[in-house]
Amino acid sequence: MAAQRREVTIIGSGPAGLTAALYSARANLKPLVIEGLEAGGQLMLTTAVENFPGFRDGIMGPDLMAAMREQAERFGAEIVRGHVHAVDFSSRPFVLTVGDDRIETQTLIIATGASAKLLGLPSERALMGHGVSTCATCDGFFFRGKPIAVVGGGDSALEEAIFLTRFASQVTLVHRRDAFRASKIMQDKALANPKIVVEWNSEVLEMLDPAASAVNGIVLRNLKTGVQKTLAVDGVFVAIGHTPNTSVFKGQLAADAGGYLITHDGSRTSVEGVFACGDVQDHVYRQAITAAGSGCMAALDAERYLESIQPPPITEAASAAS
Amino acid sequence: MASDKVITFTDDNFDTSVLQAGTPVLVDFWAEWCGPCRALGPTIDALAGDYAGRVSVGKLNVDENPGVTVKYMVRGIPTVMLFKGGQVVEQIVGVADKAEFKKALDKHL
Ligand SMILES: Cc1cc2nc3c(=O)[nH]c(=O)nc-3n(C[C@H](O)[C@H](O)[C@H](O)COP(=O)(O)OP(=O)(O)OC[C@H]3O[C@@H](n4cnc5c(N)ncnc54)[C@H](O)[C@@H]3O)c2cc1C
Numbered sequence: 504m505a506a507q508r509r510e511v512t513i514i515g516s517g518p519a520g521l522t523a524a525l526y527s528a529r530a531n532l533k534p535l536v537i538e539g540l541e542a543g544g545q546l547m548l549t550t551a552v553e554n555f556p557g558f559r560d561g562i563m564g565p566d567l568m569a570a571m572r573e574q575a576e577r578f579g580a581e582i583v584r585g586h587v588h589a590v591d592f593s594s595r596p597f598v599l600t601v602g603d604d605r606i607e608t609q610t611l612i613i614a615t616g617a618s619a620k621l622l623g624l625p626s627e628r629a630l631m632g633h634g635v636s637t638c639a640t641c642d643g644f645f646f647r648g649k650p651i652a653v654v655g656g657g658d659s660a661l662e663e664a665i666f667l668t669r670f671a672s673q674v675t676l677v678h679r680r681d682a683f684r685a686s687k688i689m690q691d692k693a694l695a696n697p698k699i700v701v702e703w704n705s706e707v708l709e710m711l712d713p714a715a716s717a718v719n720g721i722v723l724r725n726l727k728t729g730v731q732k733t734l735a736v737d738g739v740f741v742a743i744g745h746t747p748n749t750s751v752f753k754g755q756l757a758a759d760a761g762g763y764l765i766t767h768d769g770s771r772t773s774v775e776g777v778f779a780c781g782d783v784q785d786h787v788y789r790q791a792i793t794a795a796g797s798g799c800m801a802a803l804d805a806e807r808y809l810e811s812i813q814p815p816p817i818t819e820a821a822s823a824a825s
Numbered sequence: 826m827a828s829d830k831v832i833t834f835t836d837d838n839f840d841t842s843v844l845q846a847g848t849p850v851l852v853d854f855w856a857e858w859c860g861p862c863r864a865l866g867p868t869i870d871a872l873a874g875d876y877a878g879r880v881s882v883g884k885l886n887v888d889e890n891p892g893v894t895v896k897y898m899v900r901g902i903p904t905v906m907l908f909k910g911g912q913v914v915e916q917i918v919g920v921a922d923k924a925e926f927k928k929a930l931d932k933h934l
Contacts, residue, residue, distance in 0.1 A: 540864070540920045540921065540922055541861065541864060541920060542864040543860065543864065547860030547861060547863075547864065548860055548861065564860070565860045565863070584867065584868075585922075586922050602922070602923075602924060631901065631918045631919070632899065632900065632901035632902075632904040632916070632918030632919070633898050633899070633900055633901065634898075634900045634901070635901070636900070636901045638861070638901075640858070640860075641859045641860070641861060641862075641901065641902060642900060642901045642902065644856070644858075644887075644888075645887075645894075645899070645900040645901065646900070716898055717898040717900070718900070737900070738900060
């Protein structure tokens with residue numbers, strides 16, 4: 504396909520990308536949004552969002568994202584399917600490769616967010632979709648009346664565990680330490696739930712049983728005593744945090760040890776004209792509202808940058824007067 | 826949209842429409858409440874158009890069809906399985922792009 508030329512291209516369609524699209528569209532920059540495989544981003548994986556301002560009774564994650572999308576489109580943002588496979592910042596305009604297409608863009612806003620981390624066990628990969636999951640709201644349904652495990656100790660692990668008690672007969676939280684990292688309020692809620700039990704100081708060595716094509720247990724090792732045991736469960740939800748989606752930018756943009764893009768002076772990255780917003784550059788707050796707020800910053804920063812490299816054309820009135 | 830080419834598979838028609846079909850069959854296990862399944866929908870629609878006549882492409886709602894869902898031990902969605910001669914020959918779990926599905930399909934044509 505022919506190359507497209509754009510002033511503003513946005514990678515990602517989560518709260519950060521769609522807010523950047525809204526602001527750029529309203530500035531008449533006709534932004535192109537490449538939505539990625541996870542259209543709508545992480546909030547598509549959740550149920551009610553209770554802390555996005557403006558919705559007194561909460562709003563379902565997918566509904567919020569559909570509304571953000573329509574609002575951006577109403578002002579002229581163009582949102583297309585596709586996943587960015589490669590970027591080239593060595594020349595200007597920048598070049599993006601999306602499948603067989605090539606996109607040239609003066610400015611780029613990166614809003615690729617973060618994805619759930621996995622433990623990295625071969626048996627975990629083999630049993631994905633057959634009992635291993637990273638999405639409680641997607642897959643909890645399959646474990647009605649069955650025992651399951653949730654791996655992790657942060658807010659999201661405890662939230663998933665509490666959510667999964669709606670379906671499961673018992674939820675075992677497997678945590679490497681002897682205390683949770685989660686907030687006090689979440690801990691109190693989880694520990695008070697009669698369906699939740701905790702395996703402290705434990706790590707998952709193996710998921711069983713790839714030969715049966717389904718999870719029927721996990722092998723745990725107690726890190727204090729070294730004792731191993733098998734826990735019979737039908738499902739395992741891995742909730743050990745997130746990793747930023749930055750592999751396509753590796754070597755071209757400054758990132759920290761965790762792979763998060765480093766921004767300065769608002770949303771600027773190490774390459775002039777490339778901006779980053781949302782979870783891809785934030786491992787601290789990781790909220791929809793902060794992602795949206797930083798998406799607004801990136802759009803305004805990109806707009807100012809465009810003005811600085813190409814002074815606005817002389818208007819008819821001005822040229823007539825001169 | 827090629828969605829008119831997408832077949833609805835059920836516990837009742839699975840034997841005849843999938844297991845005994847003459848062509849390979851792509852089955853998308855999905856549910857209404859699954860956000861990522863919705864994101865995958867347009868890709869499945871497009872594949873139905875691209876492979877019309879060569880692969881039959883359809884969706885199976887896991888809520889309404891526990892028989893097939895349990896038989897194939899599907900415990901996570903979206904999961905897409907390719908059946909050939911009544912056997913599962915490929916499976917893709919989670920949202921993937923069209924190129925990945927094409928690669929899997931082309932191996933079996
Ligand atoms: C289960 C769950 C529940 C949550 N609940 C809440 C809550 O109640 N309240 C709250 O404030 N926050 C919540 N969060 C956190 C919130 O979802 C995130 O902070 C927010 O979605 C981050 O937005 P983002 O736009 O930065 O990235 P994301 O939402 O992660 O979106 C990233 C986007 O980038 C795209 N992408 C990635 N790589 C590429 C590529 N190479 N090419 C093209 N596109 C690409 C993806 O397709 C996706 O569209 C929750 C998160 C989860 C997982």
